[in-house]
Amino acid sequence: MSVRAQRSRPLFGWRTMQSLKGASFTLPFLAGFALFVIVPVLMGVRESVYTTQSSGLGFGGQTVEFAGLRNFAKGLADGAFWTGMFRVLLYAIVVVPLTQALGLGLALVLDAARRRTAARFRIALLLPYMVPGIVAAMIWIYQYSPTVGPITGFFALFGLDVNFFTSSMVWVSMGNLAVWSALGFTMLILYGALQSVPHEIFEAARIDGASELRIAWSIKVPFVRGSLVLTSLLSIIGTLQLFDQPVLFRAVTPETITRDFTPAMMIYDQAFQVGNLNYATALSVILAVVVGIASAIIYRFMNKEES
């Protein structure tokens, strides 16, 4: 009897089986992640250690040669690439905190408003986020247009001659567009986080005589710090990969926004204009590493502050 019982014992215990069953729900995600992220990354890394060469007039076809880390060395020493990187970093230093501050402010205002009113404004504020980046850029290019756009005319009412397409204003033009697009998403995440703050704390604070401003600053903001880290990270990652807005603004200020204006634009140019896919993938890997390092630094810095 005991021998039979031993033989029929399953290979895994029920706890392990439960865990495996639970884990199996992640399989579709893991398969998709492997297929659409891991495999392309590996293919990209493989591509970046080769180089494509022609000879003579270039008519005789191309040969692919192993280049080792040559493309990476070239990328690390490429002045145009790092100038673009520095440029978007500077841009991020202004745009990211601005977006977070405005998003937080809006979330706090909505949190203080009645629920029905907040719901209406929440949808309205989220609308720009739903507009695709290219479409948003097109909309704003028309808004900015000195000839047919309304904004130049508006400033003219106050005697101000503002041209959003000049090289000195193009950063402001793009920054405004970036904030407009990202504000709704940031607000939504922070508003969601605010909803989960226990309301008993607010009541206790009010009994202690705290003003609404004090409650917001000393209770609500510390509670949503985790969400702020998330939205800041996403914002930084998005900004470092800045592409569609400058590509469209390039048409109106080509003297300012060159083809290698941002790292992503340079990668696109190398891949699809110059035709150097190997170098472009090497630059992509470098950009991914930089984004990873920047994210890690921000994450650690903000989490440290929290702890």
Add this chain to the structure above:
Amino acid sequence: MIRSRARWATAGLAVTALAGLSACSADASSAGAAGDTEPAGPVTIEVWGWNAETGEQTAEAFNAAQDDVTVKYVLQASNVATQTNFRNATEAGSGVPCLVQGFAPLTTMVVNGWAQDITEQVEGSVDLYNEGALAAAQVDGRYYGLPSGSDGQFLIVNQKTFDKYDVEVPATWDEFVEAGRELGPHGVDITNLAGEDPSILMNLAQQAGAEWFAIEGDQWVVNFTDEKTVAAADVLQPLIDEDLVSNQTFMDKPALYKYFDSGKMASTTTQWWSLTGLQTNLADSGGDWSAHPVPQFADATAPVTPGRTLPSFVPEGCENPGAVVAYTDWLTTPEAIEAGRNAETGAVSFPVQVPDASDYVDAVVPEDFFVDDKAAGEQIVTAQDRVIGKFELGPNYDAWFPELQDQWGKAVAGDITLQEALTAVQEFVAADLDDKGISYTVTE
């Protein structure tokens, strides 16, 4: 038509004998396999293009007109979509069509190994085409493209503005600059130089006779700073320096048309296919415009018109280039031009590849736009007659054109001179050719 049929009958027999009537698209390949054992029907060729209006109906008319070749027109979403789909088909090694509407300069097609040498097939048809169309289809003296008409440039001027300020319409580029100086004080720009579009510089260089790229033996000769190009730059530099031009972007179309329509822009170079758009959008100045030959360089021995095109090509792997040439030859016939008439607008596509397109020019001159429609039509025909067609753009056009755009943008903004811009582009070209391992020399 009879001649075209006869040519195809000959070509068809040859192809039947040599290739067993196999075709190059996926469908046609299987038909070709059947042809090895039994007499096959017509050869099927797949044609890729983005002519949504009349591409398919023209192909159907060709199919109805003869029995030897069946054209299957595969409509592409755009130039870019054609390029993407073609790259994919080439990489996959299957589904490669037999004729592709040109989506990049011909030399780029050759360098990428996409276009096949069809000199043998084209040489029998040269009298069907104008010189510009034939020149545009060649790389290093061989036909890698199908003869494709270039759109000859002509000058349209706002005659009302010229008359108002009593300025003569310029016949030379020197006079053009002078006209700009006369109009400038009245707040009128002689023309518009969009900061993102250096094509006017390229057109001027082509007209002056510059050769930015030439082939010498087994290497390219690169020269962006020869005296012809400098002459082209010297036309534009004073216009920029003296602020005689505007810099309206093509990106902001409503603003651009509003400016064109305002009477504050005196002239622009254009080509036949832009006229409908101009007529539609220039409501106020409609009827004020007149067409003139593009100004010439003072030392020109004969009047020439700049104009380039992206020729259609027969991809490597297509086994029936003869069938393709038969189709494109048929496109020059009156029957084919009529077949391409747009059912909605009633307009035919202007046959820019034929030696004499005068019979069709009335259809492309829009109503109520020109002061004199007949004179405008004559200028369009003259422009086509004089079009140069060929301007070699070298093996790395896709790489250097964005650099030219960057440098042009800076020059138009007055940050650098055009000569400095051209020198920078030349340096970029040299570095890129080095990277790619392509042989070249730079002429000082």
